[in-house]
Amino acid sequence: MNTASHPAAAQRLSMTQVLLCGAAIVTLSMGIRHGFGLWLGPITTERGWTRETFAFALAVQNLAWGAAGPFAGALADRFGAFKVLIAGSLLYALGLVLMGLSTTGLAFTGSAGLLLGMAQSGTTYAVVYGVIGRQVDPAKRSWAMGVAAAAGSFGQFLMVPVENGLINGVHLPALGIAIEGAGWQHALFYLGCLALAIIPLAAGLKEPDAGPRSASHQSLGQALREAFGYPSFRWLMAGYFVCGFQVVFIGVHMPSYLKDHGLSPSVATTALALIGLFNVFGTYAAGTLGQRLAKRHILSTIYALRSVAIIIFLNVPLTPMSVYVFSAVMGVLWLSTVPPTNAVVAQIFGVQYLSMLGGFVFFSHQIGSFLGVWLGGKLYDSTGSYDVVWWIAVALGIFAAIANLPVKESAIPRGAPAAA
Known part of the structure; x- marks a missing residue:
């Protein structure tokens, strides 16, 4: 049986600390990117680019x-x-600033x-x-992953209106509110500063045990061959490819x-915000149901309902x-694939290489994302129409x-043939 072990309870980080800091990080990182579709119109208009130029950069x-x-x-x-999150935060801030300064399609592809x-x-x-898998008890793992995914959804609900306000301003005559926007370029600069907030939050995910995290002593190469x-x-991976195609196509091209x-x-703007709001409930529900129901059935149902x-x-x-109505329904199904997919990976292979294996599954998701946003x-x-891409998504x-x-x-038997 799978012998991957967890840190001793005394050595684990507090589950509350892990979830709060992890959720806040995902809220920022996912929330910022969910609003990129709002920049398609203003950037292509001012720079004189085609939609394909913008879409190709986001596909890359x-x-x-x-x-x-x-x-x-x-x-x-x-x-x-901890160290990876710090590097990622710095790159995020730099990329957003250079995205606002890019004046050619090539530079925009390099930054955005x-x-x-x-x-x-x-x-x-x-x-x-990876931190959740190692620091949270397996009995609560799927639920905890659902909480983190729900945070990413809340980030979309929170950040899309914020980003729209930064670009276009806030005008509510009934309340006597009229705030001018900063414009698309300065909005990106402000978001770059906000991305740096990930650095202090990363301190809450600094794991105390730097030693071996698995009793199986499985090498990285062995883990890859086995998976x-x-x-x-x-x-x-095949299912996650489809997830990427659908959500990124809709997220980027829906406004246009x-x-x-x-x-x-x-x-x-309201549609994207609704997707984020209802996805809070969808991802949390998927994580909770993953503790009780077969995760493969949850995933199959989600993909069928999307079509x-x-x-x-x-x-x-x-x-x-x-x-x-469509946005609310899609919101429930949006990132609800994330908790059961990652929980299955941890359940089958253990947590020693969970971040890496989860990264490979996510790579498949992103190949789908590339095709979804670029083909759009x-x-x-x-x-002159998005109709063909909609039906491909179905x-x-x-x-x-x-x-x-x-x-x-079920957990893969160690030492047995991989396909047994």
Whole structure:
């Protein structure tokens, strides 16, 4: 059986401390990135770029995030999450500032794409979940991961209106409030300063035990061969690919899709905020249910319901109310795949290399994200519509619902053939 062990109770960090600091970090790191779609219009208009230029940079961001994830996770497993989080925070701030200063598509791809992608790999789920996996009792692990994922959702609910206010200002005549916005460029500078707040929060995830974290003494190479030789790991990666395609396509291109159909920017802002708000409940529920139900069934249900929601959305009249209902439904399903997916990885392989293995699963997610955001811009520029990409998202959701069904959740037997 899986012999991965946890730190002794006396050596563990307080669960409350881990969850508070981890949740705050994810709130900032995920919250900032969830609003990037709000910059598509103003940046492309001022710079004279096509939507594909902007979309390609964010596609590179997602790919860089995924590619750097296993390395950030391996470093966190080896040297602790604290140092990785500090480096990620500094990169995040630098990337946001350079994103605002970029005047060419290549420079924008380097800042908004490569730098921010690498920054996110060191400040989001893989690194934080590694600490949760090692420091939280297994009986509460899925729930704790749901809390952290819910924090990322709350970050979207909180940060999207904040970012819109930084760009465009806040105007509430009924309350006598009229605050001018800083503009898209200065808004990025302010967010860069905010990203530095991750550094003091990282201190709460500094693990006390720097020694070996597993009784199995499994090497990194052995862990990789075992994981990639195990069919369930590959099925999880396939499902997560679809998750990335769907959520990033919707998150980045939804504002422009609604604008093309004559809806005001405030509808798009509200829609993204609703996704974040309802995802708080969805991710928490997924983490809690993961303690009681088969996680593969939870994942299959989530992907199937996403496809159903998109089909209905595309076939009803497009009004602010239909957008809000769709956003609420998608919000419940948005990041609710995160807790059960990562909990299954920990359950199968143990926690010694959880950050690294979670990073590889997330790399698959980010390949999907790359295709979702890039194809959204590419096919829009070539067809003048997002319709093809919407229906690709539906088909992929059905595939992911089927792909998660054969996943085996029991701990892998050490020393037995990987596919046994």
